[in-house]
Amino acid sequence: xxxxxxxxSKWSHKHIIxxxxxxxxVAIAITAIxxxxxxxxxxxxxxxxxxxxxxxxxxxxxxxxxVANNSSPRMAVLYGALxxxxxxxxxxxxxxxxxxxxxxxxxxxxxxxxxxINVSAEIFENLQSKLLAFIALVAQKLLVHRVHS
Numbered sequence: 001x002x003x004x005x006x007x008x009s010k011w012s013h014k015h016i017i018x019x020x021x022x023x024x025x026v027a028i029a030i031t032a033i034x035x036x037x038x039x040x041x042x043x044x045x046x047x048x049x050x051x052x053x054x055x056x057x058x059x060x061x062x063x064x065x066x067v068a069n070n071s072s073p074r075m076a077v078l079y080g081a082l083x084x085x086x087x088x089x090x091x092x093x094x095x096x097x098x099x100x101x102x103x104x105x106x107x108x109x110x111x112x113x114x115x116x117i118n119v120s121a122e123i124f125e126n127l128q129s130k131l132l133a134f135i136a137l138v139a140q141k142l143l144v145h146r147v148h149s
Contacts, residue, residue, distance in 0.1 A: 041075035041111070043068060048116075052123070059122060062086055062096075066117040070109050077109040086121045096121035 011019075050064040066084070070077050084096040099118040100106045109115050 037074075039072075039075070041070050041072040041077045043070055043077055045069075062094075062121045062123050064119050066098075066119055068109060068115045068117060070111060070113050070115075072111050074111055076111050079103065079107050079109070082117070084119045084121070086123070094121050094123060 046067045046069075048065045048067055050062075052060050052062050066082075068077075079100065082098050082100065084098055085093045086096055087093045096119045099120075102115050102117060103109050
């Protein structure tokens with residue numbers, strides 16, 4: 001008894017184009033899903049509790065809090081460095097001490113978390129009048145890396 005093998009069905013050009021378009025749409029959908037799921041964390045920075053005070057007459061401390069709100073539900077934030085400076089003119093500034101102890105290991109902020117980072121800068125009495133006229137906060141070297149939680 002002979003085995004009958006049916007001839008291969010021939011696809012028309014329309015079928016080939018249709019399969020190619022469907023394959024392309026599936027690839028685009030997969031790329032979009034991966035891109036959206038691996039999007040970087042959304043961080044919003046704001047300043048609160050700005051105060052000037054200190055026990056010494058010639059030296060005052062300018063204290064404020066940086067509120068870092070990580071609103072991402074899945075992505076954590078890894079801070080490489082967070083530096084703050086108080087600028088009292090276009091060329092003169094005072095470095096500020098940033099306390100990162102509220103972050104896990106001093107670097108990591110968990111998803112959906114609000115971190116209150118305390119900052120303090122030492123200001124001499126002769127700079128205070130200039131400081132009140134022109135204050136600027138510069139956050140430098142803020143390196144945000146995507147970290148899966």
